[in-house]
Amino acid sequence: MAAPRKPVRIWVDGCFDGMHYGHANALRQAKLMGDVLVVGVHSDAEIERNKGPTVMREDERYAAVRACKWVDEVVEDAPYLTRVEFLDKYDCDFCVHGDDVTTMADGSDCYHEVKAAGRYRECKRTEGISTTDLVERMLFLKNNPLLAGSSLDYKRPQAFAVHDTEEKLRLFANNRKPQVGVDRIVYVGGAFDMFHPGHIEFLKGARQQGTFLIAGIYSDENVSLTRHSKYPIMNLHERALSVLACRYVDDIVLDAPVAPTLDFLEQHHIDVVCNTTFASAASPDQDVFRAAKDAGKYCEIENPVPHASSDAIVTRILDNHLKYEERNRRKAAKAALEAQLEAASRQ
Numbered sequence: 001m002a003a004p005r006k007p008v009r010i011w012v013d014g015c016f017d018g019m020h021y022g023h024a025n026a027l028r029q030a031k032l033m034g035d036v037l038v039v040g041v042h043s044d045a046e047i048e049r050n051k052g053p054t055v056m057r058e059d060e061r062y063a064a065v066r067a068c069k070w071v072d073e074v075v076e077d078a079p080y081l082t083r084v085e086f087l088d089k090y091d092c093d094f095c096v097h098g099d100d101v102t103t104m105a106d107g108s109d110c111y112h113e114v115k116a117a118g119r120y121r122e123c124k125r126t127e128g129i130s131t132t133d134l135v136e137r138m139l140f141l142k143n144n145p146l147l148a149g150s151s152l153d154y155k156r157p158q159a160f161a162v163h164d165t166e167e168k169l170r171l172f173a174n175n176r177k178p179q180v181g182v183d184r185i186v187y188v189g190g191a192f193d194m195f196h197p198g199h200i201e202f203l204k205g206a207r208q209q210g211t212f213l214i215a216g217i218y219s220d221e222n223v224s225l226t227r228h229s230k231y232p233i234m235n236l237h238e239r240a241l242s243v244l245a246c247r248y249v250d251d252i253v254l255d256a257p258v259a260p261t262l263d264f265l266e267q268h269h270i271d272v273v274c275n276t277t278f279a280s281a282a283s284p285d286q287d288v289f290r291a292a293k294d295a296g297k298y299c300e301i302e303n304p305v306p307h308a309s310s311d312a313i314v315t316r317i318l319d320n321h322l323k324y325e326e327r328n329r330r331k332a333a334k335a336a337l338e339a340q341l342e343a344a345s346r347q
Contacts, residue, residue, distance in 0.1 A: 008034030011092035013078045015047050018055045018134055018313075019064035019195065020234075021241035022126035025168065028245075029123035030096040031070040038090050039071050040078025050080045050105045055131055055317060060197050060308070067200040069247035081110055084117050098125035107337055129238065134194070137233050138317050169237065172244040177212065179251065179269075184210035187270040189256050191223045191310070193232045195242035198308030205301040206274040207248040214268060215243050216256025226258070233314070259288035262295060275300045 012030045016023050016039075031037045044058045056064070058076070066074050075090065081104060082095055095114045099122045102110045114120045179185070186209045192199055207213045217240045223232040232239065236254060243249055257264060260273060273292035292298040 007036050009036045009038060009090070009092045010034040011038050011040065011082075011087050011090065011095045012097070013040035013042065013075075013082055013095070014097075015042050015051065015054065015131075016061050016065050017047070018131040019061065019068075019242075020129055020131070020134065021168070021172075021238060021245060022129040024068055024070070024172070024241065024245035025126045026096075026098055026123055027065075027068055027070045028171065033096060033121060033123075034093065036072045037070055038073045038075060038092055039065050039068075040075040040082075040086075041065050042080055043077040046077070046080050053320070055135060056196075056313070063197045063200060064195075067204075067246050067248070069245060080104060082114050084113055084119065087114065087119060094119040094121055096121045096123055098123055100125050103337065134233060135317060138314050141233075168241055169244065172241055173251075177250045179212050183212040184271045185212045185214060185269050186210035186272050186274060187214045187216065187260065187265070187268065188274045189216035189218065189258065189260060191218050191226075191232060192239045192243050193223060193234055194310045194313050195239070195246075196308050196310065196313055198303060198305050199243075200246060200248070201305050201308075202274075202301055202303050203243075203246055203248040205303070209272050209274060209299055209301070212250045213248060214251045214253060214270070215249050216253040216260070217243060218258060219255045222258055231310070233310070259286070260291060262291045265292065265295065265297060270297065272297050272299050 010030050010033055012027060014023070014026075027037065027039065041058070041062055044054050047054050054061070062074060062076050065071055073090075079086065087093075087095060095111065097111055097120070104110055109115070111120055186206050188203065188206045190199070192215070203213065203215065217236060218226075220232055220236050234242070240252055240254055243252055253268070260270075264270075265273070273289060275289060275298070287293070289298050
């Protein structure tokens with residue numbers, strides 16, 4: 001009898017700062033190349049030395065990567081320079097990175113050693129999204145707040161550009177669990193803007209109330225109505241992709257109603273509705289969960305990280321906007337150098 005095939009173990013490392021669907025898409029692509037995905041996440045100090053200040057703290061970034069459904073193992077405080085000995089330490093066959101060059105503080109390629117050893121693979125970088133872009137969106141809104149009736153393009157078409165979104169939604173949902181008749185179906189609704197550990201812990205708690213979790217994603221218009229001039233930072237499809245990448249979510253509903261009706265609950269065979277802290281677009285006197293309460297389907301979930309919110313993240317960034325603007329200037333200069341290195345490597 002032939003010996004069983006050794007599982008192919010893949011190493012991916014990165015900052016995963018402001019974890020978004022671009023990060024998740026890279027992890028999805030990497031997982032397709034093997035069996036076990038091991039993800040190394042750099043510490044705040046390591047990123048500060050090589051790139052600049054982080055948007056999210058390291059504990060927040062570790063939690064976000066652990067919640068991604070394509071990740072099997074997380075290694076905290078991974079070094080910025082990817083070395084063969086580190087791949088060997090975690091029994092990884094090769095390393096995967098996007099098709100762009102990432103450099104150390106001195107301009108050298110972070111992956112030169114594993115490339116030379118033939119233990120490097122590439123995946124396609126996701127266009128139209130980056131942590132730098134998200135920071136720029138927030139900084140823009142600080143100086144250009146939305147007014148009543150304002151267009152949701154924020155005068156920034158890049159913020160709402162949709163790059164093959166329907167295909168990405170299909171790919172992100174490809175391995176979702178099928179709903180079966182014996183499932184206890186849980187529903188949550190929300191904006192899920194700037195997907196963060198507060199969202200993750202809420203979804204984790206909601207999933208524990210049943211066996212199948214559906215997340216309703218509010219439209220851009222409803223988010224803007226309820227959160228006013230600062231939101232949404234990410235558009236409906238961007239927010240949906242972030243939610244679909246979460247291991248606790250089984251399915252989503254796009255453009256979900258802020259106040260789910262009994263018809264909505266019956267249509268989706270929902271057994272329990274878990275409360276979010278999202279502000280209602282309706283009158284303060286209107287209970288958006290009235291239908292669920294009347295049907296005996298309402299449940300409140302205590303969030304163990306109530307301090308984690310989109311507001312807190314945006315406030316943190318805006319309070320330090322000069323630091324992040326300097327970071328973005330440094331990153332632009334570094335990106336120009338990386339482009340030169342990439343062009344030279346392909347000649």
